[in-house]
Amino acid sequence: xxxxxxxxxxxxxxxxxxxxxxxxxxxxxxxxxxxxxxxxxxxxxxxxxxxxxxxxxxxxxxxxxxxxxxxxxxxxxxxxxxxxxxxxxxxxxxxxxxxxxxxxxxxxxxxxxxxxxxxxxxxxxxxxxxxxxxxxxxxxxxxxxxxxxxxxxxxxxxxxxxxxxxxxxxxxxxxxxxxxxxxxxxxxxxxxxxxx
Numbered sequence: 001x002x003x004x005x006x007x008x009x010x011x012x013x014x015x016x017x018x019x020x021x022x023x024x025x026x027x028x029x030x031x032x033x034x035x036x037x038x039x040x041x042x043x044x045x046x047x048x049x050x051x052x053x054x055x056x057x058x059x060x061x062x063x064x065x066x067x068x069x070x071x072x073x074x075x076x077x078x079x080x081x082x083x084x085x086x087x088x089x090x091x092x093x094x095x096x097x098x099x100x101x102x103x104x105x106x107x108x109x110x111x112x113x114x115x116x117x118x119x120x121x122x123x124x125x126x127x128x129x130x131x132x133x134x135x136x137x138x139x140x141x142x143x144x145x146x147x148x149x150x151x152x153x154x155x156x157x158x159x160x161x162x163x164x165x166x167x168x169x170x171x172x173x174x175x176x177x178x179x180x181x182x183x184x185x186x187x188x189x190x191x192x193x194x195x196x
Contacts, residue, residue, distance in 0.1 A: 003109040004091075008116075009101055017100040020056055025092040027137045031069075034078040034132040042075025051133050055095045058082055058128040065097035066120035067128035073136045083129040086170060086188040089117045093135040099123065110152070110159040114184060118167045121188070157182045 008023075015021055031045035045051065055067035068089025070078050091113025104119055106112050121127050160182040163171045170186050177183035 005106040005109040005112050008106050008112060012096075012098055012104055013101045015098050017098055019098045020095065021098055022052055022095045023091070023093065024135075025137065028092055029136045031093075032073045032075065032078075032134050032136060034075055034080050036080070038075065040075045042073070042078065045133060051130065052095060055128060055130060056097070058084075058130070059095070059097060062126050062128055064120065064124035064126040064128060065099055066094065066116065066124070067096075067130065068094040068117070070129065070131045070134040073134040078134060079131045081131045083131055084126050085191055086117075086121050086186055087127065087129040088186055089113065089120075089127055089129055090135070091116070092137050096120075108155075108159040108162055110155045111163060111184070114163055114171075114186065115159075115166075118163065118170060118186060121170075122167070153181060160184055 011021065011023075031048060031051070032042045033045045033051075034041060035043045051069075059065055059067050062084045064084075066089055068087075071088055071090040072078075094113075094116075096116075099120070103123055104116065106115055106119075108115055117127055160173065163184060164173065167186075169190070170188055171184050172187075174183040174185040
């Protein structure tokens with residue numbers, strides 16, 4: 001099976017609807033958690049199990065099915081909060097109460113995490129993000145996998161165009177990001193940011 005979207009779709013089709021699933025990419029090197037008492041406001045995550053349990057508990061409390069972690073492993077940006085509005089849930093590590101392929105069939109391998117975040121927000125009116133935990137990984141920098149695809153930039157551009165058309169009220173291009181790849185930002189301007 002080639003491509004990230006077919007793999008994610010296979011998993012959603014394999015497990016029963018309502019099953020709690022945790023996804024973790026193979027390039028995650030560990031996790032950081034926010035700690036204001038430290039010089040960099042971060043430390044190694046103490047308990048991954050309690051983080052996973054917290055993600056699913058927050059989903060239950062907020063009547064939604066997707067939770068994620070902060071996308072950047074940097075304590076200066078992380079916060080000791082939980083968001084329940086439209087915030088990006090990075091694809092390298094997240095939890096999902098399986099909606100099944102009928103509700104969540106990912107059509108793009110590039111930006112598939114943005115698509116999942118947007119689609120689950122569209123379905124549930126909420127996604128949970130634990131802003132106090134982040135996975136340690138080097139996006140776009142690890143050898144092999146999707147990074148080795150010579151067509152990756154073109155596929156990214158196609159995915160960005162698709163997302164802008166599919167979710168025009170929530171997706172805008174982000175020319176300020178310095179990744180070297182086409183990027184977007186997401187926001188529901190009709191709803192106020194919610195952090196707990």
